[in-house]
Amino acid sequence: MDSSSQAPTSNTKKTPEDYQELKGHEAVAEITKETENHGKIINDSVHGYISLHPLLVKVIDTKAFQRLREIKALGMASYVYPTANHRRFEHSIGTAHLAGRLIQALAVRHPTLNITHDEILCVMLAGLLHDIGHGPFSHMFDAFMESMHPSESWKHEGVAGKIIDYLLDPKNGILYREFKNYGLTGTATAIIKKMIEPDGKEAKDRLFLYQIVSNKQSGIDVDKWDYLARDRRQANEGGSFSHQRFIDFSCIIQVKAKDGSVSSEIAYRDKEMDNFYDMFNVRYRMHKKVYRHPVVLVLDSMMDDNGEKNALSNIFKYDQIGNGAFLLATDESVRFLINNTQQPTDVQEAQKIQEAQKILERIAERRLYTIIGRTYANKTPEEKVNGKVIRAKIANSVADEEFVAWCEKNLIVLPNEFNYGMKTKNPILFVNFYEKGQDEKQQLSEEKLSPMMPKTFSETDILFLCRKEDKDCDEKDKKFLQDATAAVEKWCAENQYVLKSMKKDKTLQSMKRKQEQDIEQTSRAQTEAETVPVKKRMP
CATH class of the missing domain: 3.30.70.2760 (Alpha-Beta Plaits)
Structure with missing residues (x-):
């Protein structure tokens, strides 16, 4: 993908105030126009043809995002499911696509909510950037780093926030000007980060915006829709659900809490209940059969041991995410680093490096x-x-x-x-x-649910x-x-x-x-002793 996408030309250039005035149908129409005139179209194996807004293309064409091409979505699972070798790159694009479809559908259905051009862009960008903080071997890296540095609370969502800060820094951020061209000011950075990792303090009249990419309330979000569909397809596992129906039968309702406060939240038609059960069941099956298959867990344990022995966790500094080694870290770069590390002069450290290299050799030769x-x-x-x-x-x-x-x-x-x-x-x-x-x-209760x-x-x-x-x-x-x-x-x-x-x-x-064999030999010896005739002594 090239970076030929452009911001609006000088004849149609809008100010941030102009973008703020675009709401509901007008905002969706402007997003569609910008995408058609300056965006890109790609053919995805799950969603078919995807149209990408030009600002999303600018984000994709950065080194920080391109790194996701080299991060396998399912970590070590491809050693068990050889075709499950897709990357975080395509999953992120698929999530952005679904996020855009859902927020635009809601904007059209609820014109009185005045969903703005900025909000639509932020939701799509949050979908695109939600996994940019993943390290080598995906979720396995999170668990490893958190175990080695528990005080830092290492999570890929938090790392994503630091990378977004780096990319949108007003002084040196390579995307700051691009975002400004589309009316996204400094507040957009905080909004996108909160959409990726909600903290429960979101404005109640805009709560639905923070239930699209990462829904902490129900776990139903576009991230899950894409990774379950994509992972299941690549691993060739059964089970299905329709995320298209989720989008078609979604709306925004006013939910009254026990304390009397009212929030605007996403809701779905009651007839989609079985479809949601199918989705939750697919999630359960994928965790049991693919993500945490016994051999996958063995491989994860070996890689955990590998990282601990070669002090891998000390290479990546949480407070230096933007310009540190993390933005160069991929599955293969870590393997290369381990196999080509110069032997330390310290005997104990040299032994640890050799043990780490031996683990990689064992994995390659399947001596698990x-x-x-x-x-x-x-x-x-x-x-x-x-x-x-x-x-x-x-x-x-x-x-x-x-x-x-x-x-x-x-x-x-x-x-x-x-x-x-x-x-x-x-x-x-x-x-x-x-x-x-x-x-x-x-209002639902256990009694109202199907007994099946x-x-x-x-x-x-x-x-x-x-x-x-x-x-x-x-x-x-x-x-x-x-x-x-x-x-x-x-x-x-x-x-x-x-x-x-x-x-x-x-x-x-x-x-x-x-x-x-020991039991058989013992048994045979006993049998022979019992069957050998005892010679009588001659008188």
């Missing part, structure tokens, strides 16, 4: 961490399953200090919660619905891993792995869990074969 087993944790919904606590209980179940130390180094316990987006609660109860011909919120709908919306399972694999295991490791497997089985039995053992693992297979 051993999966000991997996179990459902049938705890009460309120009880938190803590992996470190479980590992400690398993390690201390064997009276051997060396085994405890081995577990601390090699045993990984990963609890995973799967839900419909609202933890243990029914997400439908958080959606604003309206009835045909009514302009107020329909699910009653449980959350489950937790636990994955048990070992960092060792067949080629790394000496006799002591094999013994400890065998002891760890037995301790995991014992812990599951004590908690009335059923452990699904992954018998395909080579190490466990070889251990099982050796056990069977």
Whole structure:
């Protein structure tokens, strides 16, 4: 995509005040005109032909946004689903497209709300920029950085805000003048950032603007519509829902809170309830079958270990996002950095780098961490399953200090919660619905829902891993792995869990074969001893 898109020509150039006067139908007409005259059209695999406003094209043609071409949307999942190798780049464009369609549809349906040209542009830009803060390997990088620097509360939404500040800085921001040409003044920066990460302090008469890209109330937003449709298509997983119907049957209603305050919020026709259940079910299935597939979790764990060993977290500084190394960070650049790091003079640091390089080599050769087993944790919904606590209980179940130390180094316990987006609660109860011909919120309760709908919306399972694999295991490791497997089985039995053992693992297979061979040899020796006739002593 080139950067030939232009701002309005001198003959049609408008002032910020002129843009502010464009509202409702007029604002949508102006956006359409600008897009047709100076925008770009691309062919997307999910949405077909997408028309991009010229200001969006200017944002896309920056180095900060182009970096998303090299960030896989699903991180390490492409090692399990080879076709799921799409990037954050196309997802961001798809989200901007859906955001524009929804806000323009609402502007036309509700002319009295006076949705402005600026507001429409800000919503589309928020959709485009909402993932610009993602690091290498997407969500896995967030979790890793937050674990290494908990005081910084590292989230890609917050990083996106810092990059937006960098791009729109009045002194040096490369997009500041472009935004100004379309009437977007300094307040636009704060509005776009808040649309990406609402904080609950938004103006109530404009709350609907902050429910389009990132809806904290119900979890229903254009970001989710695009990534579920795109990820499901690329992974070739079943299930479907119609985001087109969501747009067609959306409107803005006045919602009265318990404290008497009234807010303008997005609502959907009550007949779309089944369509929303389909969407939430697709989300649950994608998390369980793709995003947190057991092997994907193994690969994520290996990359976490990799980053910790080579001090990857120290390269990216949260307070230097705009002009630091982060804007050069992609999946491949991180791999290159690890494989080509000069060996430090410090022996311990050099050893860590070598271990990190070895992990990358193991991933490439598919010599992954051993999966000991997996179990459902049938705890009460309120009880938190803590992996470190479980590992400690398993390690201390064997009276051997060396085994405890081995577990601390090699045993990984990963609890995973799967839900419909609202933890243990029914997400439908958080959606604003309206009835045909009514302009107020329909009050829902469990009793009004179909009895065929699910009653449980959350489950937790636990994955048990070992960092060792067949080629790394000496006799002591094999013994400890065998002891760890037995301790995991014992812990599951004590908690009335059923452990699904992954018998395909080579190490466990070889251990099982050796056990069977030992038993067979012992049994054969006993049988032979019983069948050999005893010679009688001659008189």
